[in-house]
Amino acid sequence: MATIAYLGPPGTFSEAAAIAYGGSHAQYLPLTSMPAVVTAIETGIASVGVLPIENALEGSVTTTLDLLIHETDLQICGETVIPIRLYLVAQAGLSLPEIKVLYAHPQSLGQSRRFVERCLPGVETFASLSNSAAPTEALADKRPAAAISTFQAAKLTGANILAHDIQDRANNVTRFIALGRERCSPTGDDKTSFCFGFHEDRAGTLVGALEELARAGINMTKLESRPSKEVLGQYIFWVDINGHQHDAHVIQALEKIAAKTDLLKVCGSYPRYVKAEGNL
Amino acid sequence: MATIAYLGPPGTFSEAAAIAYGGSHAQYLPLTSMPAVVTAIETGIASVGVLPIENALEGSVTTTLDLLIHETDLQICGETVIPIRLYLVAQAGLSLPEIKVLYAHPQSLGQSRRFVERCLPGVETFASLSNSAAPTEALADKRPAAAISTFQAAKLTGANILAHDIQDRANNVTRFIALGRERCSPTGDDKTSFCFGFHEDRAGTLVGALEELARAGINMTKLESRPSKEVLGQYIFWVDINGHQHDAHVIQALEKIAAKTDLLKVCGSYPRYVKAEGNL
Numbered sequence: 001m002a003t004i005a006y007l008g009p010p011g012t013f014s015e016a017a018a019i020a021y022g023g024s025h026a027q028y029l030p031l032t033s034m035p036a037v038v039t040a041i042e043t044g045i046a047s048v049g050v051l052p053i054e055n056a057l058e059g060s061v062t063t064t065l066d067l068l069i070h071e072t073d074l075q076i077c078g079e080t081v082i083p084i085r086l087y088l089v090a091q092a093g094l095s096l097p098e099i100k101v102l103y104a105h106p107q108s109l110g111q112s113r114r115f116v117e118r119c120l121p122g123v124e125t126f127a128s129l130s131n132s133a134a135p136t137e138a139l140a141d142k143r144p145a146a147a148i149s150t151f152q153a154a155k156l157t158g159a160n161i162l163a164h165d166i167q168d169r170a171n172n173v174t175r176f177i178a179l180g181r182e183r184c185s186p187t188g189d190d191k192t193s194f195c196f197g198f199h200e201d202r203a204g205t206l207v208g209a210l211e212e213l214a215r216a217g218i219n220m221t222k223l224e225s226r227p228s229k230e231v232l233g234q235y236i237f238w239v240d241i242n243g244h245q246h247d248a249h250v251i252q253a254l255e256k257i258a259a260k261t262d263l264l265k266v267c268g269s270y271p272r273y274v275k276a277e278g279n280l
Numbered sequence: 281m282a283t284i285a286y287l288g289p290p291g292t293f294s295e296a297a298a299i300a301y302g303g304s305h306a307q308y309l310p311l312t313s314m315p316a317v318v319t320a321i322e323t324g325i326a327s328v329g330v331l332p333i334e335n336a337l338e339g340s341v342t343t344t345l346d347l348l349i350h351e352t353d354l355q356i357c358g359e360t361v362i363p364i365r366l367y368l369v370a371q372a373g374l375s376l377p378e379i380k381v382l383y384a385h386p387q388s389l390g391q392s393r394r395f396v397e398r399c400l401p402g403v404e405t406f407a408s409l410s411n412s413a414a415p416t417e418a419l420a421d422k423r424p425a426a427a428i429s430t431f432q433a434a435k436l437t438g439a440n441i442l443a444h445d446i447q448d449r450a451n452n453v454t455r456f457i458a459l460g461r462e463r464c465s466p467t468g469d470d471k472t473s474f475c476f477g478f479h480e481d482r483a484g485t486l487v488g489a490l491e492e493l494a495r496a497g498i499n500m501t502k503l504e505s506r507p508s509k510e511v512l513g514q515y516i517f518w519v520d521i522n523g524h525q526h527d528a529h530v531i532q533a534l535e536k537i538a539a540k541t542d543l544l545k546v547c548g549s550y551p552r553y554v555k556a557e558g559n560l
Contacts, residue, residue: 056512059505062339063390081512106386106409110343127407129386173512206503207494210487221513223486225339225503232336232361232453233501 002026004178005037005046011132011153013082017176018050020080034063038072041179048077054175055084058107060224064177065238068267069195069226076193076268078178081275086112086167088119089135089159090146096162099123101141103134104148108167112148115166120146135159175273183245184270190244191221192269194254196261197228197236206237209257216253218243236263244269282306284458285317285326291412291433293362297456298330300360314343318352321459328357334455335364338387340504340518344457348547349475349506349516356473356548358458361555366392366447368399369415369439370426376442379403381421383414384428388447392428395446400426415439455553463525464550470524471501472549474534476541477508477516486517489537496533498523516543524549 006018008030018028029046031037037049051064068076086108090099102109102116102123108131109116116123123146128134131150135157138147147159154161177193184190198205213220222240243250245266258264286298288310298308309326311317317329331344348356366388370379382389382396382403388411389396396403403426408414411430415437418427427439434441457473464470478485493500502520523530525546538544 054507054512056507057509059342059507106407127386127409129407169509175512206500207487207490210490214487220486223503223505223515223517225505227334227336227339229337229449232334232455235503237503 002048003029003046005029005031005040005049007031007034007037007051009130009132011150011156012130013084013150013174014050014052014176016150016152017052017080017082017174020082021050021078021176021178022048034067035071038067038074038179041074041181042072047180049179050176051179052174053177054222056171056173057111057169062226065224065226068193069236069238069265070229074179074181075183076177076270077180077182077184078270079175079191079273080178081173081175081273084111084167084172084174085151085165086131087149087151087154087161088115088146088163088166089138089149089154089161091139091144092160094144094146094160096120098144099146101126101138101143101145102147103128103137103141103145105129105131105134108134108148111168111172112166114168115163119163132156178270184268186244186246186269187271189272189274190269191240191272192243192245192250193238193240193267195236195238195263195265195267196257197263199262205260208260209237212253212256212260213239213241216249218250218253242272282328283309283326285309285311285320285329287311287314287317287331289410289412291430291436292410293364293430293454294330294332294456296430296432297332297360297362297454300362301330301358301456301458302328314347315351318347318354318459321354321461322352327460329459330456331459332454333457334502336451336453337391337449342506345504345506345518349518349545350509354459354461355463356457356550357460357462357464358550359455359471359553360458361453361455361553364391364447364452364454365431365445366411367429367431367434367441368395368426368443368446369418369429369434369441371419371424372440374424374426374440376400378424379426381406381418381423381425382427383408383417383421383425385409385411385414388414388428391448391452392446394448395443399443412436458550464548466524466526466549467551469552469554470549471520471552472523472525472530473518473520473547475516475518475543475545475547476537477543479542485540488540489517492533492536492540493519493521496529498530498533522552
């Protein structure tokens with residue numbers, strides 16, 4: 001049976017992504033950090049790990065990109081997209097006007113700013129480490145406390161749901177990647193992720209690399225810059241393209257990019273996520 | 281006297297950046313959020329505001345980029361670079377082995393991971409909303425508590441410094457921008473920040489825009505992609521270049537980029553930061 005590692009605790013969107021990827025016949029392993037997920041796969045504790053890579057409002061999850069760029073040779077072997085639905089939950093019997101304290105993961109608080117300003121003006125907010133820790137902390141507080149939570153975390157903690165879909169934007173989603181130890185074979189509808197960088201910074205270096213993709217007719221679906229971590233202003237670029245690293249035109253374009261850059265690392269080819277019927 | 285707004289509370293790196301930019305003849309206004317800094321400048325409460333835009337290890341501060349892209353027409357009028365030095369502080373009389381609890385801003389905790397793993401193994405960590413809130417919370421805790429703090433926040437709170445420069449990387453710095461209501465005149469050594477986007481996504485659109493910079497011999501010092509906030513996978517690109525928006529070759533390149541894109545917004549031209557003698 002496959003073991004799928006994810007950033008816990010249970011009840012987070014990461015757990016939802018792990019289950020969406022692994023289905024009902026896998027076992028799930030919540031870990032306490034994203035680097036721990038990588039190490040669990042590398043050392044065989046888990047067969048696969050799931051990490052968030054991009055949110056439609058917040059952008060890239062830089063911890064994940066930096067792990068793939070700098071710290072591991074694990075390969076991306078899949079992707080999935082999870083709707084971000086946030087709930088206001090509270091201690092039993094507590095109604096909206098009585099709430100004095102709000103626990104929330106800072107990102108979820110940021111994504112529910114309008115609701116909080118309108119419906120909880122003047123509430124005192126406390127940062128929680130996850131959407132699942134927030135309801136736990138609210139239930140343990142002696143003051144009249146609420147939390148921003150996932151649906152699953154509300155169920156797990158027994159917190160009372162006061163409001164649903166409190167996020168500012170209805171259609172917010174997060175894309176997660178699955179990481180494994182082996183390369184995936186082509187399926188006919190794949191994406192490839194890679195990164196590249198330059199020791200020297202001059203006009204045209206990035207453009208020269210990207211032109212090779214354009215010339216080969218390869219569609220770039222994501223371009224992100226990350227600090228090299230050496231010098232402020234020196235970057236490594238992350239690119240997602242349509243196509244598999246075994247496709248002839250992709251091989252050729254990557255070879256040309258490698259010739260123009262000082263670093264090129266392919267982080268995996270994997271089946272493109274296609275929205276399932278009834279999803280989102 | 282100029283009033284300079286920043287993301288408070290006092291004692292944060294943002295305060296250090298505000299003072300580095302404004303000097304000793306300005307007055308300083310700590311506010312509770314980055315959008316509040318923008319609103320304070322727009323409405324005349326402050327003449328200038330200072331916001332972090334990029335850290336050498338963590339990359340771009342996406343809240344700042346998104347404010348400039350989506351929410352304000354304020355212009356960048358300056359930049360400054362601040363060294364990120366972190367301190368371990370604690371309640372008076374407490375020594376390292378006695379510490380059971382650690383308060384830290386999550387980003388500072390991430391940047392001091394090696395120190396914490398080695399010198400505070402098994403410590404229970406709590407997320408604080410700022411490097412200045414962390415020592416305040418540690419001093420108020422009834423357990424043996426420490427915090428990751430700035431030097432200035434240690435001084436302000438009276439917390440006892442146990443260790444200095446606990447950050448993993450010695451040379452970490454954060455770049456801050458100053459925002460104002462007016463455009464800056466050329467000084468002869470300026471940078472320009474702008475952003476652009478496309479309604480449609482196809483191979484070559486981004487490359488076509490960047491080629492105009494390369495053709496004009498304009499050096500791009502930063503390229504960042506941000507989500508359009510409309511659809512997952514649609515981006516707005518942020519670019520810093522050397523040169524002023526009033527320079528003939530910059531005007532020409534920006535006109536050509538405008539013709540190739542669906543959105544182009546110049547966010548300011550400003551004197552390039554040059555490391556002062558004695559600065560990191």
